[in-house]
Amino acid sequence: MMQKKSLELLEQVQQILRSYDFALTLRQIYYQLVAKQIIPNQENQYKRLSRLCVIGRDEGMLPEEAFADRLREMDKPSSWLDLSDFMASMKRSYRKDKWQNQDAYIEIWTEKDALRSVISEITHQYDAPLMVVRGQVSRTAIYESYERFEEKIDEEKDCYLYYAGDFDPSGLSIYHSLMERIEEYGEAGESINFERIALTPLQIDEYSLPSDPGKQKDPNYKRFVSEYGDNVVELDSLPPDVLRSVVKDCIERHIDQGILAQVQETEVKEQRRLEEFIEQVNHLSLKDVGLHHEE
Numbered sequence: 107m108m109q110k111k112s113l114e115l116l117e118q119v120q121q122i123l124r125s126y127d128f129a130l131t132l133r134q135i136y137y138q139l140v141a142k143q144i145i146p147n148q149e150n151q152y153k154r155l156s157r158l159c160v161i162g163r164d165e166g167m168l169p170e171e172a173f174a175d176r177l178r179e180m181d182k183p184s185s186w187l188d189l190s191d192f193m194a195s196m197k198r199s200y201r202k203d204k205w206q207n208q209d210a211y212i213e214i215w216t217e218k219d220a221l222r223s224v225i226s227e228i229t230h231q232y233d234a235p236l237m238v239v240r241g242q243v244s245r246t247a248i249y250e251s252y253e254r255f256e257e258k259i260d261e262e263k264d265c266y267l268y269y270a271g272d273f274d275p276s277g278l279s280i281y282h283s284l285m286e287r288i289e290e291y292g293e294a295g296e297s298i299n300f301e302r303i304a305l306t307p308l309q310i311d312e313y314s315l316p317s318d319p320g321k322q323k324d325p326n327y328k329r330f331v332s333e334y335g336d337n338v339v340e341l342d343s344l345p346p347d348v349l350r351s352v353v354k355d356c357i358e359r360h361i362d363q364g365i366l367a368q369v370q371e372t373e374v375k376e377q378r379r380l381e382e383f384i385e386q387v388n389h390l391s392l393k394d395v396g397l398h399h400e401e
Contacts, residue, residue: 108161112158112161115158116158116162116167116168118142118144119135119155119158119159119162120167120168122138123135123168123169126347128346129171131173131175131220131342132152132156132159132173133342134342134346135155135159136151136152137315137316138345139155140343141313147316147317189387193387193388196380197384200373200380202369202372202373203233204361204369205234207365208360208361208366209362210263210266210361211261211263211264211266212265212268213237213251213254213255213266213268214229214234214235214237214356215236215238215268215269215270216269216271217238217240217272218238218272218341218342219238221270221341221342221346222236224346224350227350228354232354232357232358237251241276241280242280242283243280243284245287248284248288248291249291252294252295255294255295256294264299265298265299266301267299267300268303268353269281269300269303270305271305271341272338272339272340272341273306273307273310273334273338273339274320274324274330275320275324275329277305277341278326301356303353304341304344304349305339305340305341305343305344309348313345313348315344316339316343317339318337318338319336319337319338320336320337321338
């Protein structure tokens with residue numbers, strides 16, 4: 107039988123899970139508990155929470171589907187039951203480029219792969235590109251991104267790159283490095299509007315986000331401490347709904363809603379045409395099956 111403190115902590119976890127309509131990672135739950143000052147920001151507390159959440163799911167107190175592991179995903183080639191199944195998938199997949207007639211082009215970048223599905227909920231909705239860089243960005247990725255932006259600048263679009271990362275020596279270094287390296291490729295790089303949208307000192311204060319001492323072995327440690335103090339904060343600690351709101355605001359400030367509505371209207375018409383085509387193909391496919399049966 108669990109101790110009273112453990113049961114009380116699981117009740118707090120239940121409240122956090124119920125407040126979201128999507129699954130959370132264990133670290134996101136942990137940081138919310140720390141921010142609410144329910145548990146201290148200590149590694150042993152994280153391990154204790156991990157064990158309790160396993161027990162809570164074993165005992166049926168916590169729903170399995172409320173937990174997410176965004177670092178481990180199944181990799182499998184696409185396949186379908188038959189041609190009809192493939193056509194249905196094609197219908198669901200068709201979307202028009204929402205930015206083709208907009209005056210702006212934007213990309214959202216983040217260093218945290220674990221937050222991909224949190225951010226993509228918004229970027230998919232608005233057809234905005236999302237780049238997960240996972241640390242220092244490779245030369246190839248920098249060059250390819252420069253080419254994308256250069257193409258859009260040639261189309262006379264205003265270009266924006268919004269970045270979300272940890273508030274620590276490495277996180278800030280990655281951001282400043284990618285800006286410098288993209289700008290060095292050519293004139294187009296200097297036309298890109300860069301903005302670090304998370305984490306910021308203002309967000310850390312506003313949401314009382316938990317911090318840790320920085321890693322002294324980090325080559326950027328001394329510079330970071332001299333400017334911000336010895337307190338680093340992970341992007342995961344920002345409540346996921348807040349992060350989504352920040353990303354959504356960045357996207358919506360560059361969208362002409364009237365143009366978007368026109369594109370969406372055209373998309374609906376083209377989806378209907380696609381549906382009619384799929385029905386014709388399915389009908390022919392069924393006739394073909396009938397002929398084979400007769401033979």
